[in-house]
Amino acid sequence: MATPSQSKYVTLVSNDGFEFVVLREAACVSGVIKRSLDPKSGFAESAAGRVTFDEINGIVLEKVAEYFNYNHKNRNREDVPDMEIPPELCLELLMAADFLDT
Amino acid sequence: MDEEPTLPSFSRSNPIARRLDELAGHPPRKRVRENSPPPFSSDPPLFSSDDDPSADNYTSKRQKRKYRGPWFHQQPASDSPSDSSEQNQQMKGKRTLARQFDSGVWLGSDGTEEDFAEGLEHHGVPSFINPRAPIALSYDHVRKMPTLQESSTAAEDKARQQIGECLDEGTEDIILSSFNLSSISNSTISPLASFTCQPKSSAGVTFESLIPDLRIFLHSNRLTSLPASLFSLERLTLLTLRDNQLDELPPSIGNLPNIKELNVSQNKLRYLPFEILQLVSSAGKLKNARLHPNPFLEPKDLHGQTEQDIQSDLEPVPSPVFGSSQHRQDIRPSTPIHDKDKGHHWSPYWHVAYKRRTQVRFRDITGALMKGPIFPSDSDQDKTRLTPSSNQDLGGNLVPLADENDCAEPPAPRGNQISRAPSLMEVALSACSKTPQLPYLAEYLDNDSPEHLHTLLEQACAKKDSGGSKCTICKRDFIIARTEWIEFWELAKIENRTASAASPLRQMGNERDLVESIVPLIRRGCSWLCVPERGRAPVLCQDQ
Ligand SMILES: [Zn+2]
Numbered sequence: 134m135a136t137p138s139q140s141k142y143v144t145l146v147s148n149d150g151f152e153f154v155v156l157r158e159a160a161c162v163s164g165v166i167k168r169s170l171d172p173k174s175g176f177a178e179s180a181a182g183r184v185t186f187d188e189i190n191g192i193v194l195e196k197v198a199e200y201f202n203y204n205h206k207n208r209n210r211e212d213v214p215d216m217e218i219p220p221e222l223c224l225e226l227l228m229a230a231d232f233l234d235t
Numbered sequence: 236m237d238e239e240p241t242l243p244s245f246s247r248s249n250p251i252a253r254r255l256d257e258l259a260g261h262p263p264r265k266r267v268r269e270n271s272p273p274p275f276s277s278d279p280p281l282f283s284s285d286d287d288p289s290a291d292n293y294t295s296k297r298q299k300r301k302y303r304g305p306w307f308h309q310q311p312a313s314d315s316p317s318d319s320s321e322q323n324q325q326m327k328g329k330r331t332l333a334r335q336f337d338s339g340v341w342l343g344s345d346g347t348e349e350d351f352a353e354g355l356e357h358h359g360v361p362s363f364i365n366p367r368a369p370i371a372l373s374y375d376h377v378r379k380m381p382t383l384q385e386s387s388t389a390a391e392d393k394a395r396q397q398i399g400e401c402l403d404e405g406t407e408d409i410i411l412s413s414f415n416l417s418s419i420s421n422s423t424i425s426p427l428a429s430f431t432c433q434p435k436s437s438a439g440v441t442f443e444s445l446i447p448d449l450r451i452f453l454h455s456n457r458l459t460s461l462p463a464s465l466f467s468l469e470r471l472t473l474l475t476l477r478d479n480q481l482d483e484l485p486p487s488i489g490n491l492p493n494i495k496e497l498n499v500s501q502n503k504l505r506y507l508p509f510e511i512l513q514l515v516s517s518a519g520k521l522k523n524a525r526l527h528p529n530p531f532l533e534p535k536d537l538h539g540q541t542e543q544d545i546q547s548d549l550e551p552v553p554s555p556v557f558g559s560s561q562h563r564q565d566i567r568p569s570t571p572i573h574d575k576d577k578g579h580h581w582s583p584y585w586h587v588a589y590k591r592r593t594q595v596r597f598r599d600i601t602g603a604l605m606k607g608p609i610f611p612s613d614s615d616q617d618k619t620r621l622t623p624s625s626n627q628d629l630g631g632n633l634v635p636l637a638d639e640n641d642c643a644e645p646p647a648p649r650g651n652q653i654s655r656a657p658s659l660m661e662v663a664l665s666a667c668s669k670t671p672q673l674p675y676l677a678e679y680l681d682n683d684s685p686e687h688l689h690t691l692l693e694q695a696c697a698k699k700d701s702g703g704s705k706c707t708i709c710k711r712d713f714i715i716a717r718t719e720w721i722e723f724w725e726l727a728k729i730e731n732r733t734a735s736a737a738s739p740l741r742q743m744g745n746e747r748d749l750v751e752s753i754v755p756l757i758r759r760g761c762s763w764l765c766v767p768e769r770g771r772a773p774v775l776c777q778d779q
Contacts, residue, residue, distance in 0.1 A: 207655070210654075210655065210656075235649075
């Protein structure tokens, strides 16, 4: 879906300054990210290919980025393996999932 | 990116990890009943900031009024430094308040509240968590949570006592009927797993008699849900649930390898779980089943036929795959398909045949209905959500049948495409479900957090209690169903088998029996791709 002017990758930034570079296509499974990266939306994010989350810390965002990769990698698989989540992250990840609509 | 984020270590030497290991084998309710400390007292690592010194900044402020929303503002709203004495003050206040409640949940240990509060002080809770949650938020939610039924009623105490006596005396008939039970917990039933027969003194006792045949009578109670432990009793041979308030049976009912008699009549069942077919498979032992009366969904063809018309109209079509191999059986031996089904996989006591299905209903990541036919059992919210033009409430128990060539078309995805991979929501909820602290997690949510997160955690709790669920297409465990549809199956007892041995045709009963032999089975899928295949048996992904 990337137009020639867009990078294949986008950068996700946590509220404590950690950055995660993921495939634009993979991150767009989140409706929220897809909308904010949409050139038509006029958000500053769409030009910079950079989305900052004031709501998500680095530890959780790292798992979110891992999920994007997991989801993208398995998008055409019939037998999708499980993704392991440390128990101490489960609730924050639930809230992140709700926020990201993913 | 110079500083690596300090991830919480979770090695086996970690005391928390060990504690979790300890807990893993025992359901939380049991600990509460046994007056041992609840999980809180050992500070389970529920948050990413736990054990993480670098995360201090998340916890510097705890006053709820400084933040808006559940977790959107983890940074302090102002720069005022955190005041530890102020925090302590809050903790004290919380403890005082906590004592005013008698939820029953904490009764097991007098020190519970203090332990928990101290745990909070030591570890710090991420600031998006409402610091007052354990009392301000929990009470309502705790009451709603089915897993916390260990604050058991007098009725359940009586049942527990009865079960204890049966265990002591080796009585195989567990009679809990008319006990006024509104709920029954896993811990009440699970002791029966160790049931052994008392050796009989009379001579000529065979080895077989020492293998118990458990019979559990739960009829004439007010049960609305059933514990998973009931369906893990391998030696259960009879189960009567007649005259209760059940609106659904858990899929784990298919796990009873030795059940011979099952009575679920006079409940509020709209459908049965698809997994119940396991009981009438060739491996199943079911001989008698009483399924009616129940307000079961009935088929109504899209072209305005009534269910009576459909009975004659239901053409045998290839059955959907059930289990890991294909099972087919057909009413008419003349149908060519039947020839392939020699040595069918169904029980010799039952005539089993797939008939028709409804259209597939699609749900979003939170479980809200997106597309599909309205069922009479739907909430008003779900009914209004579905487009009124194409879906009408047929009234009564009627649901429309899908066209035979119906192809399940998912709605437009939120992201780029549809895949079988679980949503992040499902991944996180499943991780929540695996922690022993699941029943308490909702208490950590802020008051302002979306209501559906509470609902989802409650659903996860209820699902865990009732034994979980697997996708009926790809067999993956799931918590939030993303697809569902009703299949109408003929399920008829074969009477006088010897008399009709020459003919594979079952003997036709009277008309009422025939109609009642059609039962609605619900199938649920874990992804929008887990749908029935058009006009043919869906293929299990495991087979590929
Ligand atoms: Zn599936």
